[in-house]
Amino acid sequence: MLTFDxxxxxxxxxxxxxGDTLLVHSSYKSFGGVEGGPQxxxxxxxxxxxxEGTLIxxxxxxxxxxxxxxxxxxxxxxxxxxxxLVRQDPRSKRVFHPIYSFAILGKHADFLTRERYKSSxxxxxxxxxxxxxxxxxxxxxxxxxxxxxxFHHVEEMEGVDYRYMKEFTGLVTDEDGNTxxxxxxxxxxxxxxxxxxxxxxxxxxxxxxxxxxVRQIGAAKVSLMKANEVYEFTAREMRRDPHLxxxxxxx
Numbered sequence: 001m002l003t004f005d006x007x008x009x010x011x012x013x014x015x016x017x018x019g020d021t022l023l024v025h026s027s028y029k030s031f032g033g034v035e036g037g038p039q040x041x042x043x044x045x046x047x048x049x050x051x052e053g054t055l056i057x058x059x060x061x062x063x064x065x066x067x068x069x070x071x072x073x074x075x076x077x078x079x080x081x082x083x084x085l086v087r088q089d090p091r092s093k094r095v096f097h098p099i100y101s102f103a104i105l106g107k108h109a110d111f112l113t114r115e116r117y118k119s120s121x122x123x124x125x126x127x128x129x130x131x132x133x134x135x136x137x138x139x140x141x142x143x144x145x146x147x148x149x150x151f152h153h154v155e156e157m158e159g160v161d162y163r164y165m166k167e168f169t170g171l172v173t174d175e176d177g178n179t180x181x182x183x184x185x186x187x188x189x190x191x192x193x194x195x196x197x198x199x200x201x202x203x204x205x206x207x208x209x210x211x212x213x214v215r216q217i218g219a220a221k222v223s224l225m226k227a228n229e230v231y232e233f234t235a236r237e238m239r240r241d242p243h244l245x246x247x248x249x250x251x
Contacts, residue, residue: 063075072172108133127150136225
């Protein structure tokens with residue numbers, strides 16, 4: 001069983017520092033057992049980040065794309081127990097986006113949640129703001145293909161021909177309980193062309209290049225990378241070989 005002290009020591013050894021802005025994609029179960037449960041992981045991350053740090057957890061929920069209403073106050077995260085606990089934390093603030101929302105604790109929470117932007121991965125998104133803050137991305141126990149949404153930000157900003165912008169309209173409810181219809185956009189894969197997201201090759205290439213630090217914490221493979229370095233590397237390599245980010249399937 002991993003303890004709080006184990007986790008803080010391992011996160012520091014991985015490269016997380018006081019004052020970091022850190023986006024965490026996570027599988028709590030991948031650790032194999034934590035004394036005190038999932039809240040211990042969150043507490044350890046916050047301890048390592050310190051008072052000047054910021055913890056960003058994805059609270060994505062794709063039901064809005066299926067026509068269901070979204071409420072910033074109560075719609076749950078689909079991204080695992082750690083993200084849901086941060087969403088429920090009374091200290092956290094949530095990004096107002098019915099598909100790609102985030103729950104945020106720490107210094108830059110106001111800055112990251114202030115703007116109600118429409119594009120899931122665009123120039124005003126949390127992904128772009130993460131770059132502005134020279135933030136880092138941590139992946140706990142997940143494949144890059146099941147975690148690295150940041151790659152889609154690079155695709156949108158650089159422009160690709162295998163995805164297109166799609167609008168999703170539905171009912172949203174804000175922090176004050178006001179409900180109204182609104183439209184949000186997402187750069188989606190071209191299903192008719194058989195496009196499937198497959199970013200593991202790009203992740204492997206970044207590991208080989210030494211851009212990603214990897215550490216075994218309990219039973220979990222945990223990776224840490226700098227958002228700006230990921231952006232620059234991906235933008236360059238996707239021009240050389242776009243199939244580092246997707247594959248074509250016949251059926």
